[in-house]
Amino acid sequence: MHITRGFTGRPRGDDPGLPPGQYDAGDDWPVLSAEVTPDLAPADWTFRIDGLVDEPRIWDWEEAHRLPPSAYEGAIHCVTSWSKFGVRFSGVSLDAFWDVVRPHGSATHAIAYSHTGYTTNLPLADLTGGRAWIAWEYDGRPLAPEHGGPARLLVPHLYFWKSAKWIAGLRVLDHDEPGFWERNGYHERGNPWEEQRYSGD
Amino acid sequence: MTETFVPPTRFAVPGRIAVNEQAASVWQTATLTEIRRETARAATYRFAVPGWRGHLPGQHLLLRLTAEDGYAAQRHYSIASAPDDSGHVELTLDHVEGGEVSGWFHTVARPGDQVEVRGPVSGFFAWPGDRPALLIGAGSGVVPLMSMVRHHRARNLAVPLRLLVSARSPEELIYAREFGPETTPVFTRSAPEGVAVGRMAAAHVAPLLAEQPSSGWEAYVCGSNSFAEHASRLLVTAGQPVDRIRIERFG
Known part of the structure; x- marks a missing residue:
């Protein structure tokens, strides 16, 4: 440990919800997309699951909204060190989609892709069991375009670059394939509790 | 369903820059x-x-x-200096209100102090100096763009480079003394006599796209989210391809 002379830092909250190296961003919600925010209307949005599944399928906005609603309330964690508490997203649990497409027994990972071409890879285990959503509302209102609206992937237990904005689909694979940031030096899984920020962490 | 999904828009193709994983994962002592x-x-x-x-x-x-x-605070900062500065790096930091890290730098830090750094990290926003570059920044968003300008100068690169930079006033324009003919400043609150005051607009971007080289520009946009949204829309409206715009937003 290398002590920095004269550095005291912000008051210590004894917050068990804050992963190592993170700070509480309070009311801020920084936007960190690397691409131009797309002009994507709900009517033009689709979500598709293909790859190693029994029944590949595409949902449009209306069809996705007929699935049982589900909400997430809790924290999100960005790799740039901010965390945000008490966020409320609503949409549909990914489990509702998995029930329809039924992944093969050999499936281990998925690559999520956006309507912009952005990609990110995740183990299937992180996308099942009530831990991942397709979200279209934030705090009871339509998700803003710069935050991924009309709909984004939400995987709040991993760093937020995994929660692909403007989600277009998931391709189910029997192996891991790096996505956009993962090819640019970031960690393949991105668990904030283990500080998996960069490749090799 | 075996056809490949083709997204309606494509953005900057990644992977031009290999990140040195070893360098990125080791904390090193940096002496001010x-x-x-x-x-x-x-x-x-x-x-x-x-x-x-x-x-x-x-x-x-x-x-x-x-x-x-043992409490530690870590932040990402763009590197301001050009690469050819052996064994040294420079950062330019705004004094963020209530910022525990920038506050320490602006009120406590003095030469001889030691901090820890790791990197460089992320290759997405990197510019190796190989393609014509159109740089657009605001406030301290000019910092990574200045590294590009300095690199361009230090290496005497022939590839075209232009910088469009927005600041509230000439007094708040970071690196004002260093800019040359490659740079067009835009002032949003006050400007020298005879210079217009106002937000960056299509009229600033259009002439730069009009003089683009035949291979086109790689555009790099850096600033607050609201600035990045505004500037990237100006670029798209002016005809810059979406897949040749890279954006770095504060946060």
Whole structure:
């Protein structure tokens, strides 16, 4: 440990919800997309699951909204060190989609892709069991375009670059394939509790 | 369903820059050697990092400060200096209100102090100096773009480069003394006699796209989210392809 002379830092909250190296961003919600925010209307949005599944399928906005609603309330964690508490997203649990497409027994990972071409890879285990959503509302209102609206992937237990904005689909694979940031030096899984920020962490 | 999904828009193709995983994962000691005031709110901090493996313009590093009780705060900062500065890197930091890290730099730090850095990290916003570059920034968003300008100058590169930079006033324009004919400043609150005051607009972007080389520009946009949204829309409206716009937003 290398002590920095004269550095005291912000008051210590004894917050068990804050992963190592993170700070509480309070009311801020920084936007960190690397691409131009797309002009994507709900009517033009689709979500598709293909790859190693029994029944590949595409949902449009209306069809996705007929699935049982589900909400997430809790924290999100960005790799740039901010965390945000008490966020409320609503949409549909990914489990509702998995029930329809039924992944093969050999499936281990998925690559999520956006309507912009952005990609990110995740183990299937992180996308099942009530831990991942397709979200279209934030705090009871339509998700803003710069935050991924009309709909984004939400995987709040991993760093937020995994929660692909403007989600277009998931391709189910029997192996891991790096996505956009993962090819640019970031960690393949991105668990904030283990500080998996960069490749090799 | 075996056809490949083709997204309606494609953005910047990644992977041009290999990130050195070893360099990115090791914390190194950085010794502050010099502090230079840039504006009332921003100062440049020069560090000696003997083991620095080099970076490309546009890359950033992760910086960590540690308190006596072990509490650590880390932040990503864009590197301001050009790559050819052996064993040294420079950061230009705004004094963020209530910022524990920038606050330490602006009120406590002095030459000789030691902090920890790791990097460079992320290759997405990097510019190796190989393609014509159109740089658009606001406020301290000019920092990674300045690394590109300095690199362009230091290497005497022939590839075209233009910088369009927005600041509230000439006094708040970071690196004002260093800019040359490659740079067009835009002032949003006050400007020298005879210079227009106002937000960056299509009229600023159009002439730059009109003079683009035959291979087109790679556009790099850096600033607050609202600025990045505004500037990237100006670029798209002016005809810059979406897949040749890279954006770095504060946060």
